[in-house]
Amino acid sequence: VGFCHFYKKNLNIYKSAIVSLFRFGILEHVYPAFFKAMSHPDHVGVTLSVSVAGFVLGGSSYFQAVLFGGAWACLVYYCCHEVYDGYLRRKLEAEMADIQANFSDKQANGFWVVEMEVNGKSKVSGLLAVVKSDGWDADAEDTPSLEVFELVVSFNQRRKGLGTQLVETAVEFCKEQGLSRVIVEISSPQTAAISLFRKLGFIVTSVNSNTHLNHLVSKLARINVIRMEKHL
Template identity: 30%
Template sequence: MKLIKYTNSYQKDVKDFVIAAHDEFNFPYDRKLDYDLDNPDKYYNNRGGMFYLLLDNEKVIGTAAVKKLDDKTAELKRLYVNKNYRGKGLGLQLFTEALDFCRENKIAKVVLDTNIKQKAAQKLYEKNGFKIDRVDKNTIFMSKILEK
């Protein structure tokens, strides 16, 4: 397995992977919310953020993205691991890589949101210092101030 930075050659694979991850939790594909999947370079890599892929023999098995919101704030997005690869620390590996990117780029605060159905993700975030800011219907909004 290898962790790489997103390149356009993986665009279709990434989109298919994230849609499949959404299907697992019965989240419908929504072009208004999922527009970034059509061009991750444009919405992440070319705007001061980063999109990571975890590959197993060139197959996408995990993703994580950092979306820069301003000079000091970023949003963690698209953290997914294929269900057949869970329980092996791969989500933590992607999560750690994303937070390391934030630190290297002088990001002071990371925000995220997750659905209440995603219990494993919530546990990962809370275990690693994210605090719940608010809950709105089925969405939990969390944040963390990064140590310098």
């Protein structure tokens, strides 16, 4: 495994590969979120109700029942997709628009990339970025901190310890900066990431449903934002 710390180097030359992996890392959560939402008792009840309504309104038509149930499922999928796609669009237009300026050129921020040889070619297979928190958390007694901006490992390179190596490297970076804690916010369908951060000593400090989208969209998607912290 070739683990490379590109901090203070020109990250923009890797921008295409980084953005591609970043996009994958965000949108891969749409389907897990959709299946998790559809398995919720409330959504199961609604699905059955609209299917029955379709059956009755269609004159005992099973096709109409499936059509109505499918329409409801499509609505839930759309909401789940909007949560992640909306987040992706915001980040691509902001921090990820100029990776070099927003990460490497800012001393308080950090960006790490994993390069691995795949079929004889070097490929970006993982990334992690940390950014200085926007402000102070009153509940944390003004503790200076960094926030994990994103952690992504390509699908075929998982379960090899890359995620752990990236997080541990970022934690060491935070210690070198003289900071007292690291923060990460993860969506509830990201069960593997939540388990990883727990294993590395992060604890859940809050859970909310603020996805920065319309309240109805967030409610139908049933995606919670889990805040975890590790004190150094």
